[in-house]
Amino acid sequence: MQAEFADALLRRQANEPDHLKRWDDGATAHRFGVYRNNFSVSLIDALQDIFPVVCALTGVDFFRALAREYVYQHPPNSPVLVFYGEQFADFIDAFEPARALPYLADVARLERRWLNTYHSADCQAVSIEQLSALLHQPQQLEQAKLTIAPACQWLASDYAVGSIWRAHQPNSDVTLQDVVLNRAETVLLTRPALEVQLHTIESDAGIFLDRLRQGCVFSEAIEGLEFNLVSLLQILVQQSALTGLSVAK
Amino acid sequence: MTVDHNTLPARAGISLKPMHFQAMLTHQPDLGFVEIHAENYMVDGGPYHFYLQQIYEQYPLSIHGVGLSIGGLEPLDKNHLNRLKVLLDRYPPARFSEHLAWSSHQGVYFNDLLPLAYTDASLQRVCEHIDQVQQALGRQMLLENPSTYVESQESTWRETDFMQAAIERTGCGLLLDVNNIYVSSVNHHQDPVSYLQALPYSAAGEIHLAGFAVDQDVDGSPLLIDSHDRDISDEVWSLYDQALSLCGPVATLIERDGNVPALDVLCAEAQMAEQRLLSIADISRPKVASYAG
Numbered sequence: 001m002q003a004e005f006a007d008a009l010l011r012r013q014a015n016e017p018d019h020l021k022r023w024d025d026g027a028t029a030h031r032f033g034v035y036r037n038n039f040s041v042s043l044i045d046a047l048q049d050i051f052p053v054v055c056a057l058t059g060v061d062f063f064r065a066l067a068r069e070y071v072y073q074h075p076p077n078s079p080v081l082v083f084y085g086e087q088f089a090d091f092i093d094a095f096e097p098a099r100a101l102p103y104l105a106d107v108a109r110l111e112r113r114w115l116n117t118y119h120s121a122d123c124q125a126v127s128i129e130q131l132s133a134l135l136h137q138p139q140q141l142e143q144a145k146l147t148i149a150p151a152c153q154w155l156a157s158d159y160a161v162g163s164i165w166r167a168h169q170p171n172s173d174v175t176l177q178d179v180v181l182n183r184a185e186t187v188l189l190t191r192p193a194l195e196v197q198l199h200t201i202e203s204d205a206g207i208f209l210d211r212l213r214q215g216c217v218f219s220e221a222i223e224g225l226e227f228n229l230v231s232l233l234q235i236l237v238q239q240s241a242l243t244g245l246s247v248a249k
Numbered sequence: 250m251t252v253d254h255n256t257l258p259a260r261a262g263i264s265l266k267p268m269h270f271q272a273m274l275t276h277q278p279d280l281g282f283v284e285i286h287a288e289n290y291m292v293d294g295g296p297y298h299f300y301l302q303q304i305y306e307q308y309p310l311s312i313h314g315v316g317l318s319i320g321g322l323e324p325l326d327k328n329h330l331n332r333l334k335v336l337l338d339r340y341p342p343a344r345f346s347e348h349l350a351w352s353s354h355q356g357v358y359f360n361d362l363l364p365l366a367y368t369d370a371s372l373q374r375v376c377e378h379i380d381q382v383q384q385a386l387g388r389q390m391l392l393e394n395p396s397t398y399v400e401s402q403e404s405t406w407r408e409t410d411f412m413q414a415a416i417e418r419t420g421c422g423l424l425l426d427v428n429n430i431y432v433s434s435v436n437h438h439q440d441p442v443s444y445l446q447a448l449p450y451s452a453a454g455e456i457h458l459a460g461f462a463v464d465q466d467v468d469g470s471p472l473l474i475d476s477h478d479r480d481i482s483d484e485v486w487s488l489y490d491q492a493l494s495l496c497g498p499v500a501t502l503i504e505r506d507g508n509v510p511a512l513d514v515l516c517a518e519a520q521m522a523e524q525r526l527l528s529i530a531d532i533s534r535p536k537v538a539s540y541a542g
Contacts, residue, residue, distance in 0.1 A: 021402045
């Protein structure tokens with residue numbers, strides 16, 4: 001019964017599986033429909049919790065239709081649902097009816113990363129003293145590896161994703177009407193304590209962070225980039241986003 | 250005051266919800282225990298662990314799994330079992346429980362507790378899975394009786410006999426879900442009291458109470474949905490009284506997953522269960538004084 005049951009749940013148009021039984025041997029379609037409904041609705045609800053700004057941008061009806069498509073094409077592969085929706089942004093990119101909102105997929109990327117940041121590991125951060133000691137030894141700095149906290153994530157977008165996201169937060173001083181939607185933004189997420197913080201950074205600063213996370217030493221990471229390094233390092237240290245400084249021997 | 254994490258007291262507890270984290274610490278309501286869904290805490294760090302750690306220091310904990318798929322055709326997901334082990338090592342609970350149901354098949358997780366056919370083969374499989382869980386976690390688990398909307402034509406065992414056999418063969422305990430008994434009994438036109446009496450209720454290590462929604466089957470008869478999103482019904486309270494008269498006082502959870510109300514509303518419902526627990530404890534306590542008289 002189980003294989004057929006699973007198969008019928010995954011195919012919206014399928015009949016209910018054989019071998020189901022009602023107490024009076026009556027029709028079971030309605031009852032199987034309860035399971036069908038639990039499956040799709042509970043997962044659409046989960047996506048709506050994970051992507052509230054995407055939902056606000058599209059409206060609830062559109063969002064739930066979009067999420068329903070996603071659930072059937074990408075059902076979860078793990079019972080840990082806080083990590084569901086990893087491919088939702090890519091799915092939106094390819095979802096024809098969402099083309100009118102070209103920034104939607106990046107907002108989904110940002111929200112997915114926001115939740116990853118929220119739940120990521122707590123780490124011991126590098127102190128400002130440790131960092132400034134290194135900054136005073138240029139030769140060591142060149143060869144230093146800077147480790148970024150797992151909670152620290154960033155996103156480079158062709159759209160104003162950070163401003164769009166901020167405009168949807170309670171008590172925000174940004175309104176969506178004021179946002180120039182197609183102005184590129186690079187957004188940095190940190191979690192210094194319990195709350196996720198969102199910062200807008202220069203696009204080259206995002207590339208620098210990409211390279212650091214790939215394991216480049218400082219001199220390799222900064223090569224050819226133009227951005228305010230002091231201001232980025234300030235954010236990283238204040239936000240407990242630097243967890244290691246090691247100098248290659 | 251140190252909390253005894255080895256036993257779940259025969260008192261009432263509530264589902265711990267993130268929206269109540271701060272209120273729990275601020276108001277410290279007088280509760281027997283709290284219960285969490287294991288899967289919600291399978292994250293590396295952040296606020297969930299920050300709050301759970303502090304709440305764990307103040308209340309006994311029951312950990313309730315919803316994703317092991319014990320009734321599944323396939324082997325248990327070893328990664329998931331490992332994640333459970335990590336969580337239970339971090340917060341050793343007074344009880345761990347899972348369901349007689351399946352929720353995953355061929356790599357897809359359905360986020361629901363799905364019904365299985367009760368056969369010799371499925372009993373063998375369920376017992377192997379329970380053995381594997383108890384071995385991996387190094388503790389006894391409780392197996393929860395399911396709520397279902399359909400039965401299987403392939404079943405050759407009654408659900409209650411199947412539960413009893415699984416419990417006898419594996420040494421696991423029973424999580425007696427009173428709401429599930431009521432929901433299934435109405436849906437399958439059985440007598441809930443007979444169902445309760447046919448369960449191995451003396452193995453009950455915890456009781457669950459919850460609210461159900463009422464849908465309508467095609468013939469107009471009620472179809473009850475195990476929704477956990479409203480108050481406990483009078484019928485379930487009355488079945489709970491019957492359950493207590495059979496098992497004596499057993500730790501009881503007010504299970505709430507949807508439309509979660511303010512903390513004090515949940516605590517008031519727990520208080521209603523606690524009054525029943527106290528009165529049954531009174532009755533079952535030996536009356537030494539009457540011998541002296």
